[in-house]
Amino acid sequence: MNQHTGNWPGKTVENSSGVCKYKDKNYLLVDIPGTYSIMSNSEEEEIARDYICFGNPDATVVILDATCLERNLNLVYQIMEITPNIVVCVNLLDEAKKKGIHINLDVLEKELGVPVVGTIARKKKTLNRLMQKVEDVLEGKINTNLKRVKYIPIIEDCIQMLTCEVEKILPQSKQYLLRWICLKLIDGEEKILESIQKNLNISFNNEKLDAKLEEVYELLEKNDIKKEDIKNKMVASIVIRAEGVCIDAVEFSQSKKQNRDRKIDKILTSKIWGIPIMIAFLGIILWITIVGANYPSMLLSDLFGWAKGFLVEGLNAIYAPTWLTSILIDGVYSTVTWIISVMLPPMAIFFPMFTLLEDLGVLPRIAFNLDKCFRKACSSRETSTYHVHGSDNVVNYTFKIISILSLIIILSKSLSM
């Protein structure tokens, strides 16, 4: 499968798909937006939620980052509520090992009640294990026995109160959504409710259900729970459950790498050295790009010049009129080859180097150092005010600004030629 990958949240804001073959069977894989949660209403969460919930996938593979399993487990518990066939895939096991994190996959599987498989995406063998689990689930060889989150007693009571009425509305094939729909009715998120009604072709406008909902709200009010608090209480239950699972399934040991990483972080983001180091990094990259690109540029332009001679001879040999030769050679050919020889080498050097910086983790640190400046640069519109180490919106901005910078350099170079 060949799909473009990007590295900031919201990069995949739409679903992209590809076909993959395993054991003579074709699988259609749909890549949905990566999120930390599917409870909110941001665009990517909506797309992800709607696809899992209403796109009728045969199975859903939830890919978790082994280096921050606890945070990712929240997502598993949320997805468990909207689909029955889940395979949990714990990726980046190699990275986790380097950081001194050991994950007991069997314990995890037992606690979650869904098949769990560990992978190292660069190693194909581990990916085959994943496909094998997916196949087992699809063929019903593994019985999943979802252990969903139990909420605080009062919310569980509310779910019980609604169950009976909602059960009647739901079509037989969608009964597994019962609990989730009750939850959504309780927290009353209009947008999700609308989406449920539209996609399942059902309606919640029903006197009996309304009456039950009234009862639920009365009960909540009696217990002094405000409507906007319900969802936070649900999230808290999930977080606490994930914490409990991780205590059993994850072991931490002090590792050299983590200590080293933290030391490097301290230097890269230090008050004195942070910004000079950053400028030095970018300076070196730009210098290598500008100076290094000269050689392949010259080579390319020589090559094209050499080929030009043959083309002119060829055109003369077929007695092409002078105006045609002039359009084709001096117009089209010269312009195109000139652009290629000037533009291609700097791009071919700059972008791989930039990717390298990103993989080394320098870019997230730059984002961390410069966040204040970027915020000022885009204060006119609402910016996402949280970010996570390793992937961030600001990286996006850095990338754009540096791309523009490189274009300016390329342009100035081509003007001077």
Add this chain to the structure above:
Amino acid sequence: MTLNEVELNREVKVKCVNCDENIKRRILDLGIIEGTKIKPVLKSPLGDPTAYEVRGTLISLRKEDSKNILTNA
């Protein structure tokens, strides 16, 4: 004390998250809830944001958000 006032490398517990609904949701999603242990470990050279160690990972928060998180310190 609010989270932005906690000195570096001092572990505290979250008492309450008072941010706007949308940001609050995000912060909860990242596992920062009442009782969660949190430790500021890095500060940006420009003073803001600050990176916090939470549940084994690093999360960086801006001052405008961390000042709405109350801690037990």
